[in-house]
Amino acid sequence: MRPPQAIHNWQMDQKADLNQTEQKPQYISAFRALSGYIRLHLWAFIGVFCCTLIAILSELLQPFLMKIAIDDNLLAGKNDYKGLLVICAIYLALSLSSFVFTYLQSNLLQHIGQSIVARIRNQLFGHIMKQSMRYFDRMSSGSLITHVSSDTEALNQFFNQVLLSLFRDGLTLIFIIVMMFQLDTTLALYCLILLPIISLVAIAFRSFMRTTYQLARTRLSRMVAFVAENLSGMNLIQVFHQQMEQEKQFNERNGSYFKANIREIRTNVVFGRTFDILSNLSIAFVTWIGGSAVLDHNLEFGVLYAFITYIRQFFQPINTITQQWNTLQSATVAVSRIWTVFDSKPDITDRAEQREVLLPEKVKGRIDFDDISFSYEEGIPIIRKLDLHIEPGELIGVVGTTGAGKSSLISLLCRFYDVKEGRIRIDGTDVRDIPQSTLHRVVGLVQQEPFLYSGSIIDNVRMFDESITREEVIQACEFVGADSIIQKLRNGYDTLLSERGSGLSAGERQMISFARIIVFKPKILILDEASANLDSHTEKLIQNALHVVSQNRTTIVIAHRLSTIMQADRIIVMSRGEIVEQGSHKQLLACGGHYRELYEHSQGHVAV
Numbered sequence: 001m002r003p004p005q006a007i008h009n010w011q012m013d014q015k016a017d018l019n020q021t022e023q024k025p026q027y028i029s030a031f032r033a034l035s036g037y038i039r040l041h042l043w044a045f046i047g048v049f050c051c052t053l054i055a056i057l058s059e060l061l062q063p064f065l066m067k068i069a070i071d072d073n074l075l076a077g078k079n080d081y082k083g084l085l086v087i088c089a090i091y092l093a094l095s096l097s098s099f100v101f102t103y104l105q106s107n108l109l110q111h112i113g114q115s116i117v118a119r120i121r122n123q124l125f126g127h128i129m130k131q132s133m134r135y136f137d138r139m140s141s142g143s144l145i146t147h148v149s150s151d152t153e154a155l156n157q158f159f160n161q162v163l164l165s166l167f168r169d170g171l172t173l174i175f176i177i178v179m180m181f182q183l184d185t186t187l188a189l190y191c192l193i194l195l196p197i198i199s200l201v202a203i204a205f206r207s208f209m210r211t212t213y214q215l216a217r218t219r220l221s222r223m224v225a226f227v228a229e230n231l232s233g234m235n236l237i238q239v240f241h242q243q244m245e246q247e248k249q250f251n252e253r254n255g256s257y258f259k260a261n262i263r264e265i266r267t268n269v270v271f272g273r274t275f276d277i278l279s280n281l282s283i284a285f286v287t288w289i290g291g292s293a294v295l296d297h298n299l300e301f302g303v304l305y306a307f308i309t310y311i312r313q314f315f316q317p318i319n320t321i322t323q324q325w326n327t328l329q330s331a332t333v334a335v336s337r338i339w340t341v342f343d344s345k346p347d348i349t350d351r352a353e354q355r356e357v358l359l360p361e362k363v364k365g366r367i368d369f370d371d372i373s374f375s376y377e378e379g380i381p382i383i384r385k386l387d388l389h390i391e392p393g394e395l396i397g398v399v400g401t402t403g404a405g406k407s408s409l410i411s412l413l414c415r416f417y418d419v420k421e422g423r424i425r426i427d428g429t430d431v432r433d434i435p436q437s438t439l440h441r442v443v444g445l446v447q448q449e450p451f452l453y454s455g456s457i458i459d460n461v462r463m464f465d466e467s468i469t470r471e472e473v474i475q476a477c478e479f480v481g482a483d484s485i486i487q488k489l490r491n492g493y494d495t496l497l498s499e500r501g502s503g504l505s506a507g508e509r510q511m512i513s514f515a516r517i518i519v520f521k522p523k524i525l526i527l528d529e530a531s532a533n534l535d536s537h538t539e540k541l542i543q544n545a546l547h548v549v550s551q552n553r554t555t556i557v558i559a560h561r562l563s564t565i566m567q568a569d570r571i572i573v574m575s576r577g578e579i580v581e582q583g584s585h586k587q588l589l590a591c592g593g594h595y596r597e598l599y600e601h602s603q604g605h606v607a608v
């Protein structure tokens with residue numbers, strides 16, 4: 001069976017990429033989406049707020065303390081050494097407090113952020129797992145991986161950078177302004193004149209930085225997509241000697257990413273330095289205005305000193321908040337992308353009023369396809385009015401040309417999709433009335449490309465179900481004849497398979513799936529035969545395995561080699577979603593129709 005989502009992966013990745021750049025951030029809905037999670041950690045957030053408050057106050061009181069030391073002690077000529085010592089001690093205590101509470105605040109916020117992101121990641125994965133096949137036809141695996149990895153990472157940055165900055169820098173700004181007004185209203189008002197200029201510069205840079213940031217991200221994702229595509233098509237590249245060509249294309253993409261990065265860095269540096277210049281201009285301005293006031297004895301020197309320190313501190317938070325803008329934007333886009341996934345509902349669900357109408361151990365295995373019709377897309381029929389009735393224990397072979405609808409028929413029986421018209425019944429019960437967990441215990445599937453997980457052979461046969469013993473697994477493998485294959489592997493049953501069982505041939509993987517069937521004992525077995533040419537030894541092993549596994553089971557075999565199903569009780573010949581012939585091998589040969597044609601092709605060693 002062809003994995004449906006593989007068809008348009010590349011094209012869809014491109015689409016996903018375009019969507020990523022086109023999507024506009026929607027701040028309010030993003031905050032609304034996250035608010036439920038934030039509420040769960042409300043007390044911790046209040047803790048962060050308090051720590052931030054104490055840390056900022058500790059920091060901002062230091063210049064004020066210096067002002068007291070200068071004006072009330074040093075310049076007052078009191079020679080109060082003890083008072084000076086007390087001020088120094090308080091200064092140190094404030095520094096310590098600032099250090100401790102900044103540490104607590106950022107640790108607490110990191111902890112909240114990581115917990116929220118871990119929870120969202122879990123929910124997202126769980127949600128994706130519940131989707132039906134139609135969803136995976138629409139979504140590329142690449143974009144789903146992006147949602148679970150990069151998008152949740154963007155959220156992580158939101159909590160650890162943006163939120164931290166909004167808390168800390170926002171409050172710092174407010175407190176600096178309050179302290180300035182506290183010290184001297186006139187001088188504070190002069191400083192506020194600077195605010196519109198600072199804001200204009202920040203806004204101008206923000207849009208410029210957004211463009212350079214997005215350019216760099218788009219070029220990075222194009223480069224990553226290129227690498228991923230090349231890795232998956234490596235054999236093709238090597239067969240066609242395309243290494244040099246691909247290297248050239250990679251160099252181009254890498255070069256343009258490099259340029260975009262340099263542009264982004266340059267913009268950031270220019271922005272940072274512009275702020276430095278603005279900060280120095282402000283200091284010069286305040287020194288001139290404040291200094292004149294000091295000379296005229298209208299202002300105390302300590303106040304001027306504190307003002308200059310506050311001006312220096314004033315620019316830092318504005319700078320940081322502006323720099324966080326891009327992170328805020330990508331986090332907002334990530335939230336809307338994640339919530340689009342959360343919004344999708346599986347179209348195959350258990351009916352609410354479902355009762356356990358079918359007991360898996362009591363199933364006899366009768367299957368009825370009652371005049372079923374089906375299409376993946378509206379207006380393109382794949383199965384048309386197909387009527388087929390299979391007796392318990394029957395072995396049915398299904399043959400037909402490529403695209404005839406054989407795999408689709410099986411997908412409908414497994415309820416990966418629902419029929420458009422008609423119904424499919426198992427022992428008289430409509431599959432839509434059978435809970436999916438029961439249905440999948442009744443119907444066992446050995447796929448054309450069986451999926452093996454990273455893990456040992458034992459775990460792959462028992463699907464990590466620890467209640468199935470090692471002995472049962474070994475017995476099952478011996479029963480289907482997979483034992484001889486497994487014994488040849490380096491560590492026998494404990495051999496660790498790499499991702500998707502890539503160390504084994506298609507035939508060997510199918511043999512392991514046969515053992516799964518024995519272990520899980522489904523009453524109905526579907527085999528989508530491996531279409532790859534198998535060596536005669538493995539082919540014989542598979543035929544023997546099929547023979548033993550099909551005993552006392554209703555078995556449907558989608559055959560790519562007629563030799564597999566010549567002994568079947570009945571052979572169904574499909575063409576364009578319809579059954580065009582059915583009967584035994586001999587009867588169909590005698591008819592001289594489609595089957596005979598297929599048989600003659602196969603005798604000429606052409607795959608069916």
Ligand SMILES: Nc1ncnc2c1ncn2[C@@H]1O[C@H](COP(=O)(O)OP(=O)(O)OP(=O)(O)O)[C@@H](O)[C@H]1O
Nearest residue numbers: 002004137376382401402403404405406407408409
């Ligand atoms: N997920 C899908 N989305 C849209 N169309 C699909 C999907 N899967 C299959 N099709 C289309 O449905 C038709 C029947 O496909 P199906 O895989 O059932 O044929 P098949 O007889 O099993 O072919 P093969 O022997 O090559 O596996 C084909 O035209 C195919 O392109």
